[in-house]
Amino acid sequence: xxxxxxxxxxxxxxxxxxxxxxxxxxxxxxxxxxxxxxxxxxxxxxxxxxxxxxxxxxxxxxxxxxxxxxxxxxxxxxxxxxxxxxxxxxxxxxxxxxxxxxxxxxxxxxxxxxxxxxxxxxxxxxxxxxxxxxxxxxxxxxxxxxxxxxxxxxxxxxxxxxxxxxxxxxxxxxxxxxxxxxxxxxxxxxxxxxxxxxxxxxxxxxxxxxxxxxxxxxxxxxxxxxxxxxxxxxxxxxxxxxxxxxxxxxxxxxxxxxxxxxxxxxxxxxxxxxxxxxxxxxxxxxxxxxxxxxxxxxxxxxxxxxxxxxxxxxxxxxxxxxxxxxxxxxxxxxxxxxxxxxxxxx
Amino acid sequence: xxxxxxxxxxxxxxxxxxxxxxxxxxxxxxxxxxxxxxxxxxxxxxxxxxxxxxxxxxxxxxxxxxxxxxxxxxxxxxxxxxxxxxxxxxxxxxxxxxxxxxxxxxxxxxxxxxxxxxxxxxxxxxxxxxxxxxxxxxxxxxxxxxxxxxxxxxxxxxxxxxxxxxxxxxxxxxxxxxxxxxxxxxxxxxxxxxxxxxxxxxxxxxxxxxxxxxxxxxxxxxxxxxxxxxxxxxxxxxxxxxxxxxxxxxxxxxxxxxxxxxxxxxxxxxxxxxxxxxxxxxxxxxxxxxxxxxxxxxxxxxxxxx
Numbered sequence: 001x002x003x004x005x006x007x008x009x010x011x012x013x014x015x016x017x018x019x020x021x022x023x024x025x026x027x028x029x030x031x032x033x034x035x036x037x038x039x040x041x042x043x044x045x046x047x048x049x050x051x052x053x054x055x056x057x058x059x060x061x062x063x064x065x066x067x068x069x070x071x072x073x074x075x076x077x078x079x080x081x082x083x084x085x086x087x088x089x090x091x092x093x094x095x096x097x098x099x100x101x102x103x104x105x106x107x108x109x110x111x112x113x114x115x116x117x118x119x120x121x122x123x124x125x126x127x128x129x130x131x132x133x134x135x136x137x138x139x140x141x142x143x144x145x146x147x148x149x150x151x152x153x154x155x156x157x158x159x160x161x162x163x164x165x166x167x168x169x170x171x172x173x174x175x176x177x178x179x180x181x182x183x184x185x186x187x188x189x190x191x192x193x194x195x196x197x198x199x200x201x202x203x204x205x206x207x208x209x210x211x212x213x214x215x216x217x218x219x220x221x222x223x224x225x226x227x228x229x230x231x232x233x234x235x236x237x238x239x240x241x242x243x244x245x246x247x248x249x250x251x252x253x254x255x256x257x258x259x260x261x262x263x264x265x266x267x268x269x270x271x272x273x274x275x276x277x278x279x280x281x282x283x284x285x286x287x288x289x290x291x292x293x294x295x296x297x298x299x300x301x302x303x304x305x306x307x308x309x310x311x312x313x314x315x316x317x318x319x320x321x322x323x324x325x326x327x328x329x330x331x332x333x334x335x336x337x338x339x340x341x342x343x344x345x346x
Numbered sequence: 347x348x349x350x351x352x353x354x355x356x357x358x359x360x361x362x363x364x365x366x367x368x369x370x371x372x373x374x375x376x377x378x379x380x381x382x383x384x385x386x387x388x389x390x391x392x393x394x395x396x397x398x399x400x401x402x403x404x405x406x407x408x409x410x411x412x413x414x415x416x417x418x419x420x421x422x423x424x425x426x427x428x429x430x431x432x433x434x435x436x437x438x439x440x441x442x443x444x445x446x447x448x449x450x451x452x453x454x455x456x457x458x459x460x461x462x463x464x465x466x467x468x469x470x471x472x473x474x475x476x477x478x479x480x481x482x483x484x485x486x487x488x489x490x491x492x493x494x495x496x497x498x499x500x501x502x503x504x505x506x507x508x509x510x511x512x513x514x515x516x517x518x519x520x521x522x523x524x525x526x527x528x529x530x531x532x533x534x535x536x537x538x539x540x541x542x543x544x545x546x547x548x549x550x551x552x553x554x555x556x557x558x559x560x561x562x563x564x565x566x567x568x569x570x571x572x573x574x575x576x577x578x579x580x581x582x583x584x585x586x587x588x589x590x591x592x593x594x595x596x597x598x599x600x601x602x603x604x605x606x607x608x609x610x611x612x613x614x615x616x617x618x619x620x621x622x623x624x625x626x627x628x629x630x631x632x633x634x635x636x637x638x639x640x641x642x643x644x645x646x647x648x649x650x651x652x
Contacts (some may be wrong), residue, residue, distance in 0.1 A: 034532035039451040061457045068476050069450045119466070133468075186488070186543065193464040194446045201447055202472035318441055318449035319428065 018286055022296055026078070026303040033074045033310045039065055046070075076203040076267065077309040077323075078302035079211040081274055083264040085301025086222055087257040088217075088275030089282075089293055093229040094253045096236075097158055102261040102275035105167035107176035110144025111137040116181040116192045124210040133195065134207075134266040137252060140243070141262035144170060158250050189266070193322045197322035198269030200309050207267040214263040218256060219298055225253070226290035233288060273327040274305055277335045284338045304331065370421055386497045389465035389483030396479055399503040400460035406445040406469060407484055409633035410462035411436055413495055416511055416634035417504045425456045431626070432635070440455050445469050460501060485632040488553045489569075492516070495634065518637035521555065526559040526644055532651055534560040535584035535612070538571070539591045540600070542579070546570045550632040558643040560586070569612065573650070580606045587612040590629065592620035617650040 034050075035043055039062075046066050050057055051214040053067030087102035095104070103109070118136035122129045128136055148170050152163040182192040222229075228249055231239040240246045261275070279293060286292045305323070308330060312323040386394045404425040405411040409432035416421060420433065425440040427448070434556070440456065443449045445467035453461070454476065461480045463469045481501060485494040492512050499508030529619035534555060536545050545551040547562050549570040555562045563582035564574060589596050598618035602608045612618050621629070628639050 037451045038449045039455040061454050064476055065451045065454045069454065183573065184569075187645040188466050190446055191468070194467075199447070200448065202468050204472065204475060318452055320443065320447040320449070 002026060015286075015292065018292070019295065019299075022299040022303070026299050026306075029303045029306045029310070030074055030078060033077070033306050034066075034070060036310060036314060037065070037070055038313070041066060072205045072208050073200045073203040073309070074306055075208045076125070076211065077200050079208060079215055079305045080264045080268045080271065081278070081301035081303070081305025082286075082298045082300075083211060083215055083260045084271065084275035084305075085278035085297040086218060086294070087261045087264070088301075089279040089290070089297045090222060090229070090253050090257040091275070092279055093232050093290065094250050094257075095164065096232060097160070097164070098280065099276075100164075101272075102257065102264075103171070103270070103272070104164060105148045105258065106144040107141045107172040107258055107261045108172060108265060108270045108272075109171035109178070110192050111141035111262060112196050112270055113144075113174045113178045113181070113267075114138070114140030115195050115269075116178045119192050119195060120181050120188050120264050134210075138262045138266035142258060142266055144174060145254070145258040145262075149251075157247055158254070163254075194322070197325040198271035200268060201313075201320055201321070203267070211263055211267055214260050218260050219294075221256065222290075222294045225249075226294055229290040229294075230288075269324075271305070271323070271324045271327060273331050274301055278304055281335060281338050304305045371440050386481065386500050387495070388481045390470060392470075392474075392482070394479055394501060396460065396501060398459070400458075400479070400501065402456065402458045402460075403502075404442065404456060404458040404461045406442065406448060406461065406463035406467075407429060407492075408432065408627070409484060409631045410481075410498065410635040410636060412631065413498050414462070414502070417495075417499055417502060417507045419502055422502070424458060425453060432624060462498065479633050483626045485550070487548075487550055487632070488519075488557075488636065491550075491632050491634075491636050495535075515634065515637050522637065522640050522644060523557045523559070526647075529559055529651060531561040531562050532585040532647060533582060533611075534588065534647070535563050535579055535582070536585045537591055537596065537601075539594070540596050541573050542576065543571060544574050545574055551629060554629070554636075554640055554643055556646055557640055560643070560647055576604065576606070580610065583611050585611045585617060586647065587617070587618045588646065589618065589620050590626045593623045595625060596620075615650070619646050619650070630644060 007147055020342045035041075041049075041062055045062055049058070049063040050071060052063055053071065058064055058067055080282055084102050088100070091100040091102055091104055092098065094100075094104035114136035115133050116138070117125075118131060118133040119329045122133070122136075131139060143165075148163065148166045149158065151166040151170070152158060154162065178192070180285070181208055182189050228239075228244055231242055231244045232246070232249075234242075236246050264271075278295045286296060305327070307327040309323050311330060312321040312326045316346060358410065380388050388394060391627050402424045403414060403419070403422045403423050405414060405423060406427040408427070408430045411423065411426050412432050414420065415433050415436070420435060421438055423436060425442050426436050428441050428444050430436050440452060442453050444596065445463050446469075448467075448469050450472060453473075458478060461469070461473055461478055464482060464484045465482045465506055470480040473480045483497075484489045489524050492515075495512055496505075496508050499505050499511075536551060536555065538544060544564045545555075545562070547553070547556060547566045552564075552570070563579065563584050564572060568574065587601060589601070597620055598613065598616070601618055602613045607613060627641060628635055628642055
């Protein structure tokens, strides 16, 4: 780690090439995802429908398909990918652990438990019904991470090892509880399972708005903290000596990344792999500096999940694959190729 | 209107002038009654109000497909889910996936004026904001088969067809259960999968077992779809086993090979019934073929009834 941290900074010109290429790549994937669907709609009709959607006067079923189904679905996939990749980048920096992902502290298991409770008991427990599936998932996810942090705290400090252990153990317990809730009511098992696997199938504008509202402050905040993330790469002690208020910074990052993760999971379900491999892929491509890592993770995460969802909804049409299966099946080999070819980043 | 120049006889005039307003009032009353009866609330607690009788219906659950067709409105279907296969003619319709991963784009492109789906998949929440009327609910008991049929018939404007359908079906159910009244009730274990999951007496299939005069070994306190302890099965020693998981590879042999199950009465007496997929569909879809399902159960039990 120390060796990579003092590596010579790449020349500025390739940096802008990579940034531009990433932005163009994301735009291309988004356009492809908007153009392709189970119903054949010409690019001209898609553009027209989006124009009419922006003006709020939809005309006919095709407009509804494009503006109410396809556009929010693509945007939600992009926002979820960006949020998970950003949260993954933050977690990996704070934990200085290559296996850290946004679900490490139990956000996913907590969200799954909340969603399962709401799906199974939402009709009988009024407060759950009021929260809705997404609200219950968000609430239990955040609560889980807060409990993990409180359990791991030692004299005002957050030791990384106890944080990870508390997260893994509480997460396993909650997964078991989710299975119990799910299997206790067999009629609803399929619904809970579908939610747990993650899907953008029924994405709406409200979901897009919720996640966008979380991303808008999160991305600039992460960019502003890029120097602090870099300092952590050299170890907590050195970072402290270099003037970083390490404990306060860790609390802030864990809290922020958790809120972002919980928001993503509450609107899209538990989609694995994105938050783990996208930051690694970026790191393998451009190195560990967060000036590059943060913006590129956001762009690549968005592009990766839009692409994965495009695959998920087209290969078996009219049936759909859970998008989490695609991220693992397609993303895994892609990442291994990068790993073999790429530079040593950790 | 000059009455003096009206050449119809006075009685006819009287009738036309008196009857017209009365007829209008009656029509309004009848419409009001129909409207009041037409109040349909689905399993999500939402009231479904339609502007007109639906002519482009999408069904995302096989039982709804069967019900719509049993009401004689098969020709109003424009799309169905992947599992709908009864009656055979619906397989010609566009396949929209399952309710849990429905192809929303294709569904909307069909421009349905009513979508009939389940209450669990979230499809209703996705479609209602788009202005598509959705009924979200599935029958889970025998009584709900009748009430759901009535609800769908009301939405489709086929109340009298529903009354006929339900009356005929209930008559057959009564006759069928009368035919087995007084017969000895065999102890039966129904297996949904090899975990093993079974059905409690409160479930739809559990109710059918009772009507068919079978003694379900699964006690009601375990719930409607319990995963049962294999020891319970051994202790209760069923005389008949009905394998709904036979299409997934379970058989008399695999059951006999399970620890401790080889000596069960059903296994020793060759009373392990392996159902084909069509029979599984018939028994598990709570819908208009309920009497056929009951008849199948009675037939299966007749061969093995002690």
